[in-house]
Amino acid sequence: MSSEEEMLLVGGLNFNTDKQVLEDHFSSFGPISEVVVVKGQETQRPRGFCFTNFTNPEHASDAMKAKNGESLGSHQIHVEHVGKSGRAPEGMPLGPRDMVTDRVGGNQGYGSGQCDS
Template sequence: MNNIMYLARRSLATPNSTQHLRCYCMPPSSSSAPNNKLFVAGLSSAVDEKSLKDAFSSFGEVSEVRIMYDKETGRSRGFGFINFSKDDEARCAKDAMDGKALLGRPLRISFALAKVRGGPVIVPRLSYVRDATSRNR
């Protein structure tokens, strides 16, 4: 199957012309690219790499499991990553395990986003607006 996405856009009509449709071709976005890495949140502090791998290995070959730990305390931060060898195995695991309990806590699973280094970080500024009632006090 072709992985090219087609976008259609209407051109603006002038009084003496008719509207017509223009089609643009673009490569697939990164969200439609195969992704075999899952982000798993809601992990119990009792979960370790072996128990997490055992829970997900029934869906396919798990190539890597990483649980994130706090540097100071050494305790689990409650989330981790699971790499599958194939993206369809990751999709099946996500669909089956999202919301299911592991050692008493429900898991929240999504596809992991690619790590971007050196990119700009945009933090929106919140403007403080006082309403009319607070000005009269």
Template sequence: MAKRALQLFVSRLSFYTTNDELRRLFLPFGDIKEARLVIDHRTQRPKGFGFVTFESETDAQNALKALNGKIINGRLICVEVAKTTRPGES
């Protein structure tokens, strides 16, 4: 059975979190396709949420269970399965 990628939505992040920090936070759980913060186009600063896409659905579920409700950089973060995917993703 082929591995299926799964995208997680991560919210309530510190506004000082970087894309690299987001990737490093989730890296222990498996191979990451993409980790990106959503940036405010006006201020060019992160909005406090982002997306992490894992190569494996199992790895994503493990990360979700381990990190949802944890305090990271002084903030209680929320991790959930993203409700939609970007165009071109399945």
């Protein structure tokens, strides 16, 4: 993630929500460099949250303000900044680089996670 990018944590997702739906849902705010859908290591199933990287921090802030508490599919989602460190907010100790993921775009060198192309 470049120093200009801003990462958002999106929680409360329906387990069937895929990376394309998320990219479509957030891309109206500006360019997205990466969407990382987090999966359980043992089950390989989505865990109900993702990380979304915007190429512009202002776009990320706009998306967070507009989409936090909104419905996506049948679920109310929660959107918050992760911050420049790439670490998740308190209560979620791991960032996307430490998780099994299904991602679109961006650096494919993240940790030892698994991705579905």
